[in-house]
Amino acid sequence: MATKRSQSAARKPRTDAQRNRERVLEAAKEAFTRLGANASLDDIAKQAGVGPGTLYRHFPTRDALIEAVYRAEVEKLAAAARDFAEVMPPLEALRAWMLLFVDHIAAKQIIAPALNTLVGGPSKLYEGSRGQIGGAIDTLVKRAIESGEIRKDLDPFDLLRALIGVSYVASSPDWQQSAKRLVDILITGSRPAK
């Protein structure tokens, strides 16, 4: 008896709760895509077919919801860095990754506040906890520094901050082309002095 109780201490999550959580995430993704990061949370709950209390129970704050909605995209970007590092020369890997970042923002596959929650909050920056995206660019830049293609004193986080910054002004038809030109400027400006 005692053995059985300790084995079943971790009770299986209820299937309705898991289903509701997924429905909220889907509704939120659609709402953020269409209306931006400030879409009404009550409206999202309605679209998901759940009550407001249910939404808040699963995601206590707007930031928590945003983070959850975009976690998969963040992981994709982080994984892409590893993939690029395996098949491309260091500088080209860094460039390709930064351009992929821009494409994700243009396609609204990720939005500025989702990046902010990962890297922009004062406590996170201050503590040096840089999350997966921070780790991704760190690795790519370090690799390019070692290959001699990027100046030794470049702080990868400076580049990341520039990228996240431009995601906040992603509000015009020509934004994507402008952001890609900026990636080129940043890469060129990060080369070693001759």
Next chain:
Amino acid sequence: MATKRSQSAARKPRTDAQRNRERVLEAAKEAFTRLGANASLDDIAKQAGVGPGTLYRHFPTRDALIEAVYRAEVEKLAAAARDFAEVMPPLEALRAWMLLFVDHIAAKQIIAPALNTLVGGPSKLYEGSRGQIGGAIDTLVKRAIESGEIRKDLDPFDLLRALIGVSYVASSPDWQQSAKRLVDILITGSRPAK
């Protein structure tokens, strides 16, 4: 009689209204500095010693208030560009101006949404109405292009967008140094290819 009436068609603004408007602007500047761009407008009205209706009458939207509060700072930055252009070589003038921009943000003499209202809105970008700040960087970059110090294909607005972007992530103790390093990267990356 008819002559006198046509001369007095434009009635002088009331002194109490002008005074109240100034009080709202002062209270708003202080609140935005202390609490950020989302400070409560009702609280700002209270601090100014006016009713909520009065605040909205003078400034119908939060953006309108922000624009009015920071108009003088925007004009200062625009004027600084002209001043720098008169006393410095083209590339150094551009660099100095971008660093001044960073200093203004660090000192909270201007805030991201104030810049957004001037240059970030889709209609404004789309229409090519670029405001005073846009004009300022336009002039500085064009001058540096003519002197051969900046690549001919650089769009000044790409640099401006990068600057405004980093103003959105101005939330950590080391932000200012990071932004200054970024200015260096942007300038270096904008040089002509050799």
Next chain:
DNA sequence: ATTCATGCGGAGACTATCTCCGTTTTATCA
């Protein structure tokens, strides 16, 4: 089938934005 813990919905508390109307105040003129 029963038990118990998890999870639910949504009314209503709370807060900020914003409107609007009766009242007050100021500029102008005679």
Next chain:
DNA sequence: TGATAAAACGGAGATAGTCTCCGCATGAAT
């Protein structure tokens, strides 16, 4: 100086969104 008319006022309350909490419902485990 007093009268007039327009400008400007204040703030109660309408509106909308965030968020809580409690009685009820549901699902996992036995």
